[in-house]
Amino acid sequence: MSSTFLFRRVIQQCASQRPLNIIATRFNSTTSSENQTSSESSTPIDPQHKKKIEDFIKANKIAIFIKGEPSAPRCGFSNAVLQILNLHGCDFKSKNILEDEQLRQTMKSYSNWPTFPQVYFAGEFVGGCDILLGMHQSGELVDELKKIGIRSKLTDVNDKNTSSSK
Numbered sequence: 001m002s003s004t005f006l007f008r009r010v011i012q013q014c015a016s017q018r019p020l021n022i023i024a025t026r027f028n029s030t031t032s033s034e035n036q037t038s039s040e041s042s043t044p045i046d047p048q049h050k051k052k053i054e055d056f057i058k059a060n061k062i063a064i065f066i067k068g069e070p071s072a073p074r075c076g077f078s079n080a081v082l083q084i085l086n087l088h089g090c091d092f093k094s095k096n097i098l099e100d101e102q103l104r105q106t107m108k109s110y111s112n113w114p115t116f117p118q119v120y121f122a123g124e125f126v127g128g129c130d131i132l133l134g135m136h137q138s139g140e141l142v143d144e145l146k147k148i149g150i151r152s153k154l155t156d157v158n159d160k161n162t163s164s165s166k
Contacts, residue, residue: 045106045109045110046106049102049103049106050106050110053103053106053107053110054123056093056095057120057123058123059093060092060093060120061091061092061121061122061148061149061150062085062090062091062092062093062119062120062121062148062150063092063093063094063095063119063120064081064082064085064092064093064094064095064117064118064119064120065094065095065097065103065107065116065117065118066078066081066082066094066095066096066097066116066117067096067097067098067116067117068096068098069094069096070082070094074098075116075117077115077116077117077128077129078116078117078129080129080132080133081117081119081128081129081132084132084133084136084141085132087136087153087154088136088141088142088145088150088152088153088154089151089152089153090145090150090152091150097116104116111125113125113127113128115128116128117129119131119132121144121145121147121148122147122148126144142154142155
């Protein structure tokens with residue numbers, strides 16, 4: 001199956017779902033313990049792993065935790081996130097969670113988000129593929145990138161189209 005076809009399928013699946021408010025869909029530290037599974041609420045995070053994760057996230061304007069590598073994603077949702085970020089011309093750093101099971105499990109507890117990919121902007125958890133896709137479709141992603149000092153390539157395209165249509 002080609003990556004272009006897979007990307008289209010992911011886009012179609014995500015687009016068919018009702019768009020969600022980014023804030024309402026995030027799980028944060030104030031989530032009540034009754035919404036957590038017993039394994040999530042009872043799994044302490046190793047302080048050394050937590051520091052490594054925080055250092056990685058804080059050292060990069062955009063940090064993503066994906067299945068596979070940017071040049072060879074091993075998940076359609078990870079591929080979709082990579083394509084969206086590349087479409088906007090974003091520089092990012094990634095970690096392959098398939099190479100390190102401990103990282104994979106720690107990230108689930110750290111973010112209180114059970115699935116991958118996980119995207120962070122300027123140290124703040126954004127969400128996964130569905131959230132990033134919704135932000136891209138609504139135009140909110142351009143604004144969020146601007147807040148962290150990244151100019152989206154789509155801004156340049158929109159500016160060029162606007163000036164040529166006058």
